[in-house]
Amino acid sequence: xxxxxxxxxxxxxxxxxxxxxxxxxxxxxxxxxxxxxxxxxxxxxxxxxxxxxxxxxxxxxxxxxxxxxxxxxxxxxxxxxxxxxxxxxxxxxxxxxxxxxxxxxxxxxxxxx
Amino acid sequence: xxxxxxxxxxxxxxxxxxxxxxxxxxxxxxxxxxxxxxxxxxxxxxxxxxxxxxxxxxxxxxxxxxxxxxxxxxxxxxxxxxxxxxxxxxxxxxxxxxxxxxxxxxxxxxxxxx
Numbered sequence: 001x002x003x004x005x006x007x008x009x010x011x012x013x014x015x016x017x018x019x020x021x022x023x024x025x026x027x028x029x030x031x032x033x034x035x036x037x038x039x040x041x042x043x044x045x046x047x048x049x050x051x052x053x054x055x056x057x058x059x060x061x062x063x064x065x066x067x068x069x070x071x072x073x074x075x076x077x078x079x080x081x082x083x084x085x086x087x088x089x090x091x092x093x094x095x096x097x098x099x100x101x102x103x104x105x106x107x108x109x110x111x112x113x
Numbered sequence: 114x115x116x117x118x119x120x121x122x123x124x125x126x127x128x129x130x131x132x133x134x135x136x137x138x139x140x141x142x143x144x145x146x147x148x149x150x151x152x153x154x155x156x157x158x159x160x161x162x163x164x165x166x167x168x169x170x171x172x173x174x175x176x177x178x179x180x181x182x183x184x185x186x187x188x189x190x191x192x193x194x195x196x197x198x199x200x201x202x203x204x205x206x207x208x209x210x211x212x213x214x215x216x217x218x219x220x221x222x223x224x225x226x227x
Contacts, residue, residue: 101158105155
């Protein structure tokens with residue numbers, strides 16, 4: 001079965017520091033990959049998605065992710081953290097041709113001044 | 114505003130009581146989903162409906178039933194609530210068909226079972 005693993009349930013960075021949130025997927029065939037963000041007491045919203053058009057995907061709010069087939073990874077990065085980035089981030093995967101989206105366990109990002 | 118609407122936003126039940134979570138979308142989406150969110154476990158798929166009249170089990174279907182009433186509405190029913198069903202429930206919808214489309218989520222329904 002398709003799955004994703006997010007390393008680190010909590011990540012803390014200082015404002016202005018690099019943000020790196022890790023995601024690895026399990027599939028022999030490159031799937032579709034997504035990063036969603038959840039702000040406190042809200043539903044999830046899409047940050048970015050990979051559908052094979054380009055391995056480096058840019059999303060909203062300065063986030064980007066790189067698809068690396070050799071490492072089965074899709075890590076999320078942002079060069080400079082802002083206080084408003086504090087939220088929970090979820091990596092998700094779906095097989096091509098299906099809409100069954102499987103989520104990782106999430107990473108809570110804290111940003112300190 | 115267009116989107117996914119869930120009701121109720123909050124509910125407290127006693128063990129053994131029943132209730133239905135309602136979900137409606139006005140984006141003409143084909144597929145609809147119910148997820149539950151628990152600390153440290155992310156979002157887990159309970160049931161989904163790829164189209165009107167069809168439903169399929171997800172990762173954690175036990176203790177739940179669903180109804181795809183029409184294209185707009187997808188309800189989740191707990192027949193006999195248990196404390197293990199205390200969670201935040203999210204409904205979502207998608208146009209459907211390719212796997213590359215983006216889910217639109219509702220704001221969530223927080224359920225507590227005492």
